[in-house]
Amino acid sequence: MMDTFDQFHQALLALNPRITPQEWNYFRQGLTQHSLVPKAFFIEAGKPNQLIGFLTSGLIRGYYLNQAGEEITTAFVPENSWVTDYPSLLMGKPSRYYFQCLEPTTLITVTYQHIQQGYDQFMGFERNGRLIAEAILHEQQRRIESFQFDSAEQRYLDFIQENPSLFNRISLTHLSSYLGVERPSLSRIRRKIVGL
Template identity: 75%
Template sequence: MEDAIRQYKQAIHQLNPGVTADEWAYFQSGFTIHTLKPKAFFIEAGKHNHQLGFITSGLIRGYYLNEQGEDITTLFVSENGWATDYPSLLMHRPSRYNFQCLEPTTLIAVSYEHIRAGYDRFVGFERNGRLIAETVLMEQQRRIESFQFDSAEQRYLDFINSNPSLFNRISLTHLSSYLGIERPSLSRIRRKIVGL
């Protein structure tokens, strides 16, 4: 557990080197550490999300069910990544997404209530929240723009270049869903790239 906390502290300091000892002590006082098995949910669709999670080990897949009942992968979150559904967190509404573990996963969660109380208590504390939100938002924006401007092959290449540690940890089915590419088409793209 100490390693997980040290890892989280390092991530916070990388985002905001100006975090004070008092701010960190307050932040840490609201931690809960979760050890989840594969297929366990951190966030479930239809339920309110009250927590911001930081993954210290493992892998989570975010997805939703479309009108045909198919699950559509929207994100993967692995070590040193932030896991939350911000619309559910900020607007107090049920999540539309499932965040499910693909591997044994350890994460540190902090309630949004604790975070908001920190905003009121410490002048610099809001910076942490803003920087975490910006990190999540930038990843979401990058994904949206990849669908708008990049070919299927480019989306695949960008994914494997940006996520080399995930390549052998996720199924081809989940990857094709995330990239918006039919599985046979993704297999053809992979064969083409290997043949280059």
Template identity: 50%
Template structure:
């Protein structure tokens, strides 16, 4: 394990301050690091995601391919967020999504079996599992509601507000796909806002 990995591990484990020394010791043995290059996949459509990923460094894009063969971006996962198709992961069923690295990534991985073992043996682990589930559900609900109740410009402005600096790390194509608007429309919105 490199010095960087150790630094990332300690920062990650600080979230689990309620764990007993025994729980923490077991948890440490279950975590592993993996480095990914841009265009590598954390998982692909049709695969069962075997490991939960926590992004220490880098950026990933979650997308699916629609019936016309077009790639539709449904989310971005950056530092200190979980890379997962959570509903499929929990049920250990094949994902409908692709999770692709847009930048070099360092990800802490925890196997599904180890998560289940933690739930079974330690009550506090269930609490952390619930918190992750709540966070994922909130992100998904916010996205659906943004399409129902916001204009394209509002979706863009909220994305910029909620994700400072992220628009500089992703292409206009990926961002417009995520926001559900044509690339040209996004360019118009951006130039209109720049003139204000």
């Protein structure tokens, strides 16, 4: 059975097949495993974020509080996915988001400082950092564009097609917030699709 660090290594190789054994050995020295219980926070709003995480099991929800104090879901991060708040990471400012476990979650983390030191030690190491960043930013950009160009119904259809394993693991309240629709509207969309 693959251990969590091997799982991280495989994910890194999937992003960058050219990672060298020396680069991986350096990466491995900076990795830490965390086991978090449901409702525990990986990142909390108001606190600076120094970590990039990779989930080996479990599920994390990203959200922020709007001016009315309502939780607005921005992300679901399942196993074999990367998680961080890049603006907080890069600028050293407090995060504006919460990343909270919905399930028992195991993740591997590396500090941004460790990655930066790798840039200085290995000529090709920047590619690793860039590809992790691109994987995270790709998901964020896809979400932004879905709100710009897709209907609520299309966002729902895309979500269930792209995340079949998540559908029974998240609440309708969190899903409706993520899709940007009221829960009764989500129920109507679901009834309509079932009736097609």
